[in-house]
Amino acid sequence: MxxxxxxxxxxxxxxxxxxxxxxxxxxxxxxxxxxxxxxxxYNLLNSAMSRYVGFENYIQxxxxxxxxxxxxxxxxxxxxxxxxxMLISLFFAVxxxxxxxxxYIIQAGIFTPHIISIVSVSLVWLWLMEPNLGFLNFALEKxxxxxxxxxxxxxxxxxxxxxxxxxxxxxYYVLILVAALQGISPNIYEAAELDNTSRFRVFxxxxxxxxSPQMFFILIIMTIGSFKVFDTVRIMTGGGPNNATNTxxxxxxxxxxxxxxxxxxTGVVLMVIIGILTFIYFRLMSKKVHYQ
Amino acid sequence: MASIxxxxxxKEFEKKDIIKDLNLTIKDGTFTVLVxxxxxxxxxxxxxxxxIGPQSSGAVLINGDDVTAVAPGKRGVAMVFQNYAxxxxxxxxxxxxxxxxxxxxxxxxxxxxxESISAAVGLTDYLDRKPSTLSGGQRQRVALxxxxxxxxxxxxxxxxxxxxxxKLRAQMRLDLIELHxxxxxxxxxVTHDQVEAMSMADxxxxxxxxxxxxxxxxxxxxxxxxxxxxxxxxxTPPMNIGELGVDGxxxxxxxxxxxxxxxxxxxxxxxxxxxxxxxxxxSETLYQMxxxxxxxxxxxxxxxxxxxxKIHIGVPxxxxxxxxxxxxxxxxxxxxxxxxxxxxxxx
Ligand SMILES: Nc1ncnc2c1ncn2[C@@H]1O[C@H](COP(=O)(O)OP(=O)(O)OP(=O)(O)O)[C@@H](O)[C@H]1O
Ligand SMILES: [Mg+2]
Numbered sequence: 001m002x003x004x005x006x007x008x009x010x011x012x013x014x015x016x017x018x019x020x021x022x023x024x025x026x027x028x029x030x031x032x033x034x035x036x037x038x039x040x041x042y043n044l045l046n047s048a049m050s051r052y053v054g055f056e057n058y059i060q061x062x063x064x065x066x067x068x069x070x071x072x073x074x075x076x077x078x079x080x081x082x083x084x085x086m087l088i089s090l091f092f093a094v095x096x097x098x099x100x101x102x103x104y105i106i107q108a109g110i111f112t113p114h115i116i117s118i119v120s121v122s123l124v125w126l127w128l129m130e131p132n133l134g135f136l137n138f139a140l141e142k143x144x145x146x147x148x149x150x151x152x153x154x155x156x157x158x159x160x161x162x163x164x165x166x167x168x169x170x171x172y173y174v175l176i177l178v179a180a181l182q183g184i185s186p187n188i189y190e191a192a193e194l195d196n197t198s199r200f201r202v203f204x205x206x207x208x209x210x211x212s213p214q215m216f217f218i219l220i221i222m223t224i225g226s227f228k229v230f231d232t233v234r235i236m237t238g239g240g241p242n243n244a245t246n247t248x249x250x251x252x253x254x255x256x257x258x259x260x261x262x263x264x265x266t267g268v269v270l271m272v273i274i275g276i277l278t279f280i281y282f283r284l285m286s287k288k289v290h291y292q
Numbered sequence: 293m294a295s296i297x298x299x300x301x302x303k304e305f306e307k308k309d310i311i312k313d314l315n316l317t318i319k320d321g322t323f324t325v326l327v328x329x330x331x332x333x334x335x336x337x338x339x340x341x342x343x344i345g346p347q348s349s350g351a352v353l354i355n356g357d358d359v360t361a362v363a364p365g366k367r368g369v370a371m372v373f374q375n376y377a378x379x380x381x382x383x384x385x386x387x388x389x390x391x392x393x394x395x396x397x398x399x400x401x402x403x404x405x406x407e408s409i410s411a412a413v414g415l416t417d418y419l420d421r422k423p424s425t426l427s428g429g430q431r432q433r434v435a436l437x438x439x440x441x442x443x444x445x446x447x448x449x450x451x452x453x454x455x456x457x458x459k460l461r462a463q464m465r466l467d468l469i470e471l472h473x474x475x476x477x478x479x480x481x482v483t484h485d486q487v488e489a490m491s492m493a494d495x496x497x498x499x500x501x502x503x504x505x506x507x508x509x510x511x512x513x514x515x516x517x518x519x520x521x522x523x524x525x526x527x528t529p530p531m532n533i534g535e536l537g538v539d540g541x542x543x544x545x546x547x548x549x550x551x552x553x554x555x556x557x558x559x560x561x562x563x564x565x566x567x568x569x570x571x572x573x574x575s576e577t578l579y580q581m582x583x584x585x586x587x588x589x590x591x592x593x594x595x596x597x598x599x600x601x602k603i604h605i606g607v608p609x610x611x612x613x614x615x616x617x618x619x620x621x622x623x624x625x626x627x628x629x630x631x632x633x634x635x636x637x638x639x
Contacts, residue, residue: 187377190344195391195442196365205390209381 031271037264044260057265067266069243070251073158077247078226080162081169085222086215089170093177094207107178111171118168122235125164126151151237154244161232161245173218180214181207212289220281227274294355294368294445294478295320296341301350303336303502310336311502314350318495323472323479325489327525328499334482335374337499338448341480342371354446365394367446370439374450374482376431378423384410384434385419391442409441412467428455436464440471447472447479453488465492486528490514498522520544520619529578531613532588540617541632547578547591549611552603559606561636567601581605612636 038057043049061067092110096103113121128135129150137147150160184207192202208215230249233239239246239254246254248270255263296318303311311333318324326334339345340352343364351358359367370391378387385406392402410416413433423431432455439447452468453461469492472479483489489496490510498505498513498521505525506518517523523531523544531544543561551557556564565583572578577595581588581603590605597603614622614632622629 185375185377187373187375188379190339190342190364191371191373191377191379191438192390193344193364194342194369194371195438196363196394197390198394201394206379206381 034264034267034271037261038268040261042260042264044257050261053261057262058269060262061265061269066243066246067251070239070246070248073243073245074227074229074247076158077162077165077229078223080159081165081226081229082219082222084162084166085170085173086218088166089173089177089218090215092170092174093181094203096174096178097181099182107171107174110174113168114171116168118231119235121168122164122232125160125167126236129160151245152241154240154242157237157241157244161229161236164232164236165226165229169222173222176214176218177211180211184210216281216285216289219285220278223277223281224274227270227277295353296446296478296480297353297356298337298340299351299353301340301347301352303333303340303345304348309502311347314502314504316497316504316507318478318480320355321476321478322494323469323481323492324495324497325493326480326482326497326499327484327486327489328505329525330484332499333502334499335450336502338371338450338480338482341446342369342448343367344371368444369446369448370442370444371448372432372435372439372450372452374454376435378431378434378438380423383420383422384415384426387423387434388437388441391438395442405441409437412440413437413464429457429460432456433464443475445477447475447477449479449481451482451484454484468492486526498525500525517613518621520615520621523613523615523621529589529591533615534586534588536614536632536635538632538635541622542615542619543632543636544613544615545607545611547589548576550588550590550605550607552579552590552592552594552597552605554603556604557606560609560633561612562604562606564602564604567597567599567603570597570599579603609633 039052039054041051041053041056043051096107131137131147131149131152134150136150140147148156151157188206188210189202192206197205228249229247230253233245233247233250234253237245239250248266252263252266252270255266298314298316301311301314302309314337326337328334336345340347341354343359343362346360351360353359354362354367354369379390382390388406388409389402392405397405406419407416410419413436415430415433415437418426418430423434426434432452436449436452439449449468453464456464465488468479468481481488481492493510495507496510496513497507500521506513506522508516513522514526517526517531520533520542524533527546529547531546533542533544536543545561551559556562563583565581565588567579568582568587569580570577572595576591576593577597579590579592579597581590588605612633614626614629616622622632
């Protein structure tokens with residue numbers, strides 16, 4: 001065999017070099033720096049006064065009730081958004097699977113919120129959900145249904161935010177699922193028809209397994225995204241009322257000027273939580289998900 | 293057991309008639325083979341029987357009853373799809389027993405059926421595999437097993453053996469013939485392979501452009517073709533066709549009907565030509581002979597004519613077919629049959 005020249009040995013590394021530099025600068029380095037910061041009591045005015053405190057920030061995190069409160073909020077929020085989005089987008093996708101003109105229009109309609117900035121969406125909903133003058137309560141009242149305090153009560157605020165997030169994101173996931181459904185060969189459904197399969201069984205034994213890779217993708221993407229929710233909370237409630245909608249990222253944001261070391265430590269905790277969740281998902285789903 | 297009947301059936305796709313005013317009766321318990329060029333509507337016909345691509349107008353009758361309103365799963369029909377259509381997420385076993393489960397067949401009976409059928413098609417070792425890990429031929433066998441296990445009264449098969457190797461195909465061909473004998477159910481079988489059609493069919497239905505060209509037993513369709521299309525579709529190589537030069541009439545003879553010789557042959561139609569190509573097939577040899585502007589295929593047991601050699605051929609009178617300008621067969625009882633035939637005398 002011919003001996004590789006110096007250039008041949010280096011070539012792959014040179015090729016991926018630019019991408020690796022980017023990843024290092026913008027992903028790896030900030031992450032390491034975050035971990036580094038989390039071990040300090042950081043002084044913004046004079047970084048020379050910053051003090052290494054070891055794991056003190058972490059100890060503090062796990063002893064503060066407000067951290068647990070925002071963690072709980074985040075988990076509820078994520079659970080709510082993921083479950084609702086999966087169910088509703090699956091429903092719409094099955095409904096819109098047939099490619100008729102009407103369905104195209106409806107699908108475009110459902111997708112539209114997704115292209116609008118979440119900031120505008122939040123502002124519009126903030127206005128709709130206003131308890132006294134808002135449209136939602138007006139409509140509920142006209143229909144003779146009980147009204148709600150929406151964002152202004154600690155009981156309903158988190159759920160209101162979930163509604164807005166689901167409404168905003170659903171079109172995108174419907175799109176993915178519709179594409180997945182249309183990718184299934186019609187012959188398979190015909191074979192099932194000849195096998196005298198009930199509609200429910202067709203859905204459970206054929207449709208669901210065949211779109212499970214896409215469902216899994218949505219699950220992962222949404223869980224990670226929802227754990228990092230920020231904009232909606234920032235604009236609609238500012239974490240209130242009474243911390244009812246304070247989520248992890250918003251919690252971190254609250255310490256951006258007062259205690260950078262503590263904020264960094266919470267960021268690391270968030271990263272670890274998301275990492276663990278993703279890992280668990282992959283372990284669980286590798287058995288259930290069918291990749292062709 | 294079931295007979296199938298098409299009554300004035302039309303099928304359109306996107307406003308185009310693919311099948312037009314088709315009338316066809318498939319008798320109970322027969323093995324009917326549908327043949328025809330690609331795109332002629334064979335699959336479409338099968339799908340109408342199964343009910344998964346219903347006719348645009350007309351009626352499909354199974355056992356004399358109009359089944360237009362009967363769901364596919366309740367027609368007692370099983371189908372082997374051209375592209376298998378096996379359930380990709382289920383194991384081979386689950387694929388085979390899916391229909392049985394839907395019909396609430398008991399577990400012991402189910403297992404027994406699956407075992408015996410999978411043994412019959414040679415899938416026993418693959419029962420727990422996923423279809424994506426199987427070869428094309430194995431998948432085809434899964435599709436066959438899935439249809440067989442339901443013990444249907446009508447068996448629809450859309451080129452079920454096309455992906456098997458020659459040996460396995462011959463084997464499965466025999467198995468299917470045997471299966472048909474054993475079950476006595478109605479088989480409707482689509483194929484491109486003439487050998488398959490000839491060897492398996494009770495009745496061959498030859499289609500072109502959605503129209504039935506001829507519906508007859510294999511011998512009849514071979515020896516008594518209704519028209520030019522049938523004559524040229526059936527047989528390998530197909531019938532030789534030449535211009536008679538009168539009224540646009542054509543004559544034809546099969547490659548094996550011609551006697552070949554170095555010396556002039558005393559037969560009704562005789563001519564002298566030059567060998568253009570030679571293909572040795574084993575027991576027989578195929579020659580292409582140039583005569584004037586046309587070329588004729590000859591099938592002979594004699595393997596030693598050489599290319600460019602001059603030879604004489606002769607075709608007996610009863611092996612000559614005549615077709616009119618539309619391609620319809622001119623039979624013996626046609627008033628001008630003998631006068632046309634006379635022209636060939638001095639061809
Ligand atoms: N869903 C459809 N939409 C539009 N045209 C179709 C559809 N299905 C079939 N056709 C047309 O109908 C004609 C007959 O198709 P069919 O599948 O029955 O052919 P086939 O005889 O089975 O051919 P092959 O031997 O290639 O399988 C073709 O011209 C095809 O283009
Ligand atoms: Mg076909």
